[in-house]
Amino acid sequence: MGVKRRAFLIGGAAIVGGGLFAVYSADSSNRKRAVELTAKGKDGSFLSWVKISEDDTVTVYSPHIDFGQGSHTALAQMVAEELDADWTKVVVEHAPADPAFANSALGRGFMADMSGQPGVVAALPASFISMAARSMNLQITGGSSAVRFTGQSGMRVAGAAAREALVAEAAERLKVPVSELTTLDSRVIHEKTSASLRYGELAQAAAARSLNSDVKLKDRKDFRYIGQGVHRLDIPAKVDGSATYGIDFTLPDMRVATIMMAPVRGGKLTSVDTAPALAVKGVEKVIELEDAVLVIAKGYWQATKGMQALAPKFSDGGHGGLSTASIYAAQDKLNAAGEKLVAPEGGKLLTADYKAPFLHQAMMEPFAMTAHHKDGRLDMWGGLQDPLAARMMAAESAGVDAAKVMFHPMIMGGGFGRRFPPYSQIVDQLAKIAMQVPYPVKLIWSREQDVQHGAYRPQVAARLQAVTGKKRMAAWASDYAQNDDAAAEGTVPYAIPNFEARHHEYISNQVNAYWRSVNASQHGFFNESFVDELAVAEGEDPYTFRRNHLKAGSRQLLVLDTVATRAGWGKPLPEGRARGIAMVESFGSIVAEVVEASLKEDGTPKVHKAWAVVDCGTTVNPLNAAAQIEGGLIMGLSAAIGEQITLEKGAVVESNFNDYPILKLADSPEVDVHFIESGAKMGGIGEPGLPPAAPALANALFALTGKRVRQLPILAQAKV
Amino acid sequence: MAIETTVNGKAVSIEAEPDTPLLWALREDLGLTGTKFGCGISACGACSVHVNGEITRSCSVPVSAVAGKSVTTIEGLKGEDGTLHKVQQAWIDAQVPQCGYCQSGQIMAAVALIQKTGTPSAAQVDEAMTNICRCGTYPRIRKAILAATGQAAVAVEGAA
Structure with missing residues (x-):
């Protein structure tokens, strides 16, 4: 996605750039500017992102916007954790749209991810990355990045550095060694004498001290706020109409x-x-x-x-001749040119064509x-x-x-x-x-303009081929046609001796953009449906087939086994119901889902219950993380069942919620969400819950009817 | 022309063209922006308010139609002392909102349902709660409605 592209740019800047002295001086004027924008009177501002006021209020300036994903609260939890702040006095504000608040931690996270050399990126001076972030105006929210990048390498460090400065200031005032001081609930405490100082009275002087950028972060076992399902700070204003959008x-x-x-x-x-x-x-x-x-x-x-x-x-x-059908036809042609797999003796070759439509984000606020x-x-x-x-x-x-x-x-x-x-x-x-x-x-914008002039998830057609034998996948080759290379989102977590995914560029007149989980939703649907087909062809249970391609002791295997256990995989179901399973890894998190579905009298699918098991390393706020997984899964089902943007004569046909149907409460399942706190590198949470939903449902429908869903949405295909 | 009506218990006179949707009269003439614009065709429910106690999608009702009637918006649900309505409190307890944009409408629909049924069954909840939530907060909406109705009839009596 775009953030990655831009990350490549800063990667480039980092290699070309030089002149660290200039960078450092730019940085100090930058900090001055941040303080001017946010701090008043006796406020103390730390590393631009944390402000402590005289009355002990801790203000966290988030360079990420919060459009419901709850990252503001999670970022505040991360600051409060390292700062030992009084949670009742923590508030979050959007950082001003000023270069002084460009997000260097995000730059660092994406650079490490994209360069494949986290060690090299970690060694770059903070000021250098901060300059790179500013030069590309990096204040992005996307890529499920807020908590895993900004939080881990930004907010926790800011909190810890601020705490260290507050303690140093207190030591000087109390005339005691730093080692005798502790911190709790926004106070520095000297236990021997029972003396204590409020952060608010220390803040201004502490912020003027030179901050340590190489602070030691807390051990997991000492966490007080990270890992707690604290209530989100933004919710009260969202239930009484006072939140101003x-x-x-x-x-x-x-x-x-x-x-x-x-x-x-x-x-x-x-x-x-x-x-x-x-x-x-x-x-x-x-x-x-x-x-x-x-x-x-x-x-x-x-x-x-x-x-x-x-x-x-x-x-x-000049686009009047374009239609959904003409785009698929052109894409099919590109895919057909891909090299054919050949099955060795005793092996089976399977080929299937899959299709996923343009999708609209349909944010509720036009x-x-x-x-x-x-x-x-x-x-x-x-x-x-x-x-x-x-x-x-x-x-x-x-x-x-x-x-x-x-x-x-x-x-x-x-x-x-x-x-x-x-x-x-x-x-x-x-x-x-x-x-x-x-x-x-x-x-x-009216809703009609919003629907018809969107920046859609790309329409994609794919041809998948695989060779199997002895209940194993021996080779896999997929050809897919769309705007962009989706290599990062087109992988599968399974051990397959030969795996290849070939991108064929196809550009329509539409703007292809980022729909929640980017390309992981189309490719997750293709790949995880096709794996199901291969399991069936090999006469193997789809869950067992998958687990046989996962390494013993791996995180993936634990995620898959856990969802199967929680969903009661293999246990008898009432007549007319079936389960489907799928697992997709995206944005650094592993998610497996099981969907239990039936068909309504009119032949349309009904999802009764869904299970999701997630390994995102560590959850900062499990209550909110679960909400993100529930919502992602439901959005995935909604898209799979009914959503599509189609073109006729170059123009979008759909226009509002009457013909772009969003799943409603009656058709939404209860979702059982479970996290595996593996402690592995932190993954995202806003997007990864979505991709497995469509294939899990499609696989359940196959188990129910014997008909394979190879084109979305399901309802449009049912009508044909 | 001036339309005389009651909004959140107060008599108001709205100076607007009679065909102006109630939604826009509330938002732009009265400054009650808690009621949201979502679709304009009565399909999503973000604009839900109560008109004489009945759940109503205000984008599709002309302001002239509420002359002499009583309109309640999300801003009018709290008690006079600022106490949250039981349904609002249940929404916080269950941590329902994500982006929050549809939640005014969801809460108004839930309050209307509870006023009508007392303790709604699962089927009644499914039937009445037809507002769209793109964030997919539906499981928590269900949970909040159950919690709100589990707290005896006070929630209903105290409702606006």
Whole structure:
């Protein structure tokens, strides 16, 4: 995904770069800037990310946005752990979208992952990586990275370094050796004399001390907060309507705009008679962009009525001949050119074609952001997965110097990969219209525009081939056609002597982006369904077949065995029900799932119960981690059962929740989630729960009906 | 034109075109932004409010239709002393919300269901709770509804 691409870039920068002295001085001015932005009066600011105020409030500045994944609370737990903070006085805020808050820990994590040389990356000076992160505006949320990278290499270090400085300051004031001091609940304590000092009274002086960047982190056995299912800090405001999302933001004299974009992506606005919209009460202005028309009015309803009065004409950019079927046909052709496997004597060759459609993220809050251009300065408010990059993009679109653009990150009604600035057309649209009006303006996309102008999960076709014999996989070759190389997400956890996955590039007119779990959902479906086919062909139980290809004592085997045990694999089920199993490793976490399903009277699938077993190394907040796995599994089922974005004449057919069906409560199973706390390198939690859901369901349906699902979604295929 | 109605127990006069959806009158004219825009076609339930106690998807009801009626939004669920409604408390206890965007609507739907049924059966929950949650919080919504109704009838009597 994009974060990886960008990580390659910083990898490159790290090799080319030099001049450590310059880096260090850049870093100290950078820290000064961070303090200016966040600290006031007697506040003490530590490594930009932690602020301790005079009243003992600990503010954690998260460079990640939280669109529901709960990482803000988890990051705060990690700071509080090392800091020995009083949890009741910990708050989290979005870090300002300023280069001073670019996320160096994320840069380090991705660089280590991508370079394949964690040792080399670990040896680079922190300031160097921080500069690289700033130079690429790294404030990304994605890749299930917040806790495993930012938390592990950033927040815990910041907490520990701050604690060390607080203790040093206290030692000086109490005139006792550091070794006699302990810390608990935001106090430094000298047990011998029962003297103690509050963090709040030490903070300002402590923050001025030179911080140790090579601090010792706590042992697992000493954790007080990490591993606890503490309640999320953001939830109270989400049950009483007081949480303010981007769409809720308002300013005095603000107007509201809505938009209609060229129905065929790549098309342009050719003509529009603006008069009918301007005749609608409340409408103030119609703005034409290259590929869209916008109506600005007093409120959203008037803007919508104004838009309905328009009949803009758009070109199709030469893509009018494109359809879902034509894309699959082109992809099939590419895959068919792949080299054929040959089965040796006594071996079996199996070949199967799989297909997965474009998918829409369908975040519940449609795109909505506000901007105000005044006195040469452009302010923007809203929620995106990389506030810093959004700021830079807005500056470019508006033609304003980046120093005069401020992006104010707000909480988001979901994202699931939709809110990466490079694919968030709203930034460019809003920056442009804000420059043309004297008042603040909020741009709200209708749900129809949201569905039809998405940044979709790529449509993929794959041809899978395998040679089996004696209940073993001997060789595997897959050809798949899509926009991007999915090598990182196309692997299987099984020991197969010869494994090859060949990418064939296919580019449509659609923007291919990041749908929760990126390419792991399509390829997880292909691979784990095909493994099931191979098990059946070899006359082996699908669970046993899988376990026979896993190393004894491996984490994968434990995950698979545990889910089978918890789900009662092999035990009799009521008539008309069957189980399916699948395991996918993604974003550093191993997840196996079992789904128990039946068919409803109308022939559509019903999932009764699901089990998920996860090894992500360590869970910081098991209660929230379980929520992420439950939600990921349900989103995976939703997509598998009913979701697809299809094209006709180059334009998207679906338009709203009536024809893009999201799974509802009645069709959602109870999910049994279990974590194996292996202590291995920390993996992600927001995405890995999703990929096994589709193949587990498809495999259950095969067990039930004998029909193999090779194309998603299941409902669309059932209708044919 | 001015539409006279009651919102969260207070008489209000809304200056809006009569065909303005109640959702936008609440959000933009009254500043009650806890009620969310999700789809505009009554398909997702993010905009759910109570009109005379009935669960209503406010994106598809013109503001003129609530003249003289009583509207309750998420902001009106708390007690006068600021105490959370039992259903809101159950939502916190079960740690239901993720992104949280749909939860105002989910809570309004759950409160309406509990007011109507007292102790809803699993089938009643399935039938009534048709709002979309993209984060997939459904298992915890079920759990929270059970918890809220396990705490005797006080939750129902105390409801807005």
